[in-house]
Structure formats: structure tokens, C-alpha cells
Amino acid sequence: MIQQLINKIQKTEAPIVVGLDPMLDYIPEQIKEKAYKEKGETLAGAAEAIWQFNKGIVDATYDLIPAVKPQIAMYEQFGIEGLIAYKKTIEYCKEKGLVVIGDIKRGDIGSTSAAYAVGHLGKVTVGKNTYKGFDEDFATVNPYLGSDGVKPFIDVCKEEKKGLFILVKTSNPSSGEIQDKLVDGKPLYELIGEMVSEWGREHMGDSYSYIGAVVGATYPEMGKILRKLMPKTYILVPGYGAQGGKAEDLVDYFNKDGLGAIVSSSRGIIAAYKAKNYEKFGPEAYADASRQAVIDMREEINTALVKGGIK
Ligand SMILES: O=C(O)c1cc(=O)[nH]c(=O)n1[C@@H]1O[C@H](COP(=O)(O)O)[C@@H](O)[C@H]1O
Secondary structure: OOOHHHHHHHHOOOEEEOOOOOOOHHOOOHHHHHHHHHHHHHHHHHHHHHHHHHHHHHHHHHOOEEEEEEEEEHHHOHHHHHHHHHHHHHHHHHHHEEEEEEEEEEEEOOOHHHHHHHHOOOOOOEEEEEEEEOOEEEEEOOOOOOHHHHHHHHHHHHHHEEEEEEEOOOOOOOOOOHHHHEOEEEEHHHHHHHHHHHHHOOOOOOOOOOOOEEEEEOOOOHHHHHHHHHHOOOOEEEOOOOOOOOHHOOHHHOOOOOOOOOEEEOOHHHHHHHOOOHHHOHHHHHHHHHHHHHHHHHHHHHHHHHHHHOO
């Protein structure tokens, strides 16, 4: 799957992933009204609204992008109905040829991680039958329980030819409270970066490992260090746009081959119609605003890569 992701990034010339984080506040009134008319102001109504909203964005952008990243919390808040919308979104994106990164940030003791891995990336056995639960192509994993919490995910990826993005340095303001602490004279994120690189060495695709890392766009100096520390690791870079990450900060997350990083934006794309630059689209044309925001993001990143001597 890592090679498929790379091929799509090369074909679209867009090292971009659209984050499908559909908060109700971002959803235009006309979509909510229709969904509530059909299913009431209920969890089912909310789930219908987020599904219709997602479908609009996917239809408007799928030809421009390699991948999407639905964030499961945005669906889970609506209980089972929300999870059905999550699954429908995954299936629809796959039908459209997109790689799906499930942003689930799981990680637990080994036996529990194994169940998460099976449910999201693998198959579950029921009597004589096997079923795929959510069936994302990649998942985000929290490694802070240690290697026994990560290994079951790696095992399932190896079997299913899927992949992971493991949290190394997260984009949020307080990530340093824990992740920057020095351990044996080294920041903890470097230690985790070395572990991810090591796991990756044993699980290679053609040129990059299918065990990737997450490094926030908001910490470019750390991104530069981690890029060197994990040369064969694909880096998922969230924090672009809404959290303040800028294209020129992202150059050092890439390798000289022009590959090695994929930049994620959620609110900046899906709620573009609410931003000043895209106001002219209005809520009716929210999906067209998202398309324009993808085109602009691709342009910004590619321009920065050319300037930085990467492309
Ligand atoms: O794993 C992630 O995707 C992630 C890691 C991280 O360090 N920071 C981070 O913001 N994210 C996710 O990336 C998305 C960011 O959304 P925007 O800030 O709207 O682009 C959310 O779904 C976050 O959960």
C-alpha cells in the first residue's frame, strides 16, 4: 500500500491528504436541514449530514488528491450512527480510488492492540467466516505504550500489505510537555523516531517502509532532525493551515527524491468556504471552495519544494 500511495502522490503531483473531520459547525445549513428533515435532529440525522457533506467534498476533490484521512473522533461523537458514516466514507473513498488513512490513534497492551489492528486493518474470524471491519489502508498509532502495543499493528500490516503512521512528534502546543523530555540526553521524540525507523527497516516497500511516522508541521526544526533520523520512513505531516504550519516550513520533511512526506489539512480544506479567501463560493458551493483550497495548497507546497531545491 505504501507504493500505491507513492504512485498516487507522483501521479497527482500532490503530496497532500485531505482530512475528513466533519464537525457539524462546518456543515452548511442546507445539508443539515435536508438530513434533519429525513432523520430528525437525532444522531442518525447528524450522521446523515456528515456523510452527505463528506460525499460532496470527495466528489469535488478525488481527482486531485492521493488520499484522505477521516478522523474517527468526529464520527464517534455520534455513537454507532457516526461510525456507520465513518465506514460509508471509507468505502466511498476507496471506490473513488483514494488511499484511506484511518486517523484512529490507537495503541494499548498487546492483546488489545491486536483487536484494534484486526478491526481496522485486518480480518476478524467468526466461526467459519472472516470479515473486514473498517478496512482502512493505513492507521495512525500511538506508540507510547511501547513495542508490544505497536507490534500487533505491524503484524497485521505485513499480512494485509497495509501501513501505519506512528506518532513521533505531534503538532499540538503542549506536545513538548512529554515528547521533548530528555531521556538519556535525547528528546523522547528522537528516541521514538529511532524506534520507528528500526521497525521500518524490517518492513520495507520498494523504496520506503510501510511503517510511517507522524511529525507535526508546527515543529519544522524537529521535522528536519527526524527526516535525517528516519530516511526511509514516510512522514505524515498534520498541522498545515488551521494550526499555523506553512508550506516553506515543510521543505525539510521531504527527501531529495521529492518524496518522503505527505501533508495533511482538514479544516483548511473542508471548511474552506468559511474562510475569507474563499468567501465568494458561499455555503451552497462549499465543495467547490474545497477543490480550490486543494489546488492552492498543492501550488503552495510545490512552489516551496521547488524553491527549497527538492523538485
Ligand atoms: O495523527 C494526526 O493526524 C494528527 C497528529 C498531530 O500531531 N496533529 C494533528 O492535528 N493530527 C490530526 O490532524 C487533523 C488536523 O486538523 P486541521 O488542524 O483541521 O488540519 C486532526 O484530525 C488531528 O487529529
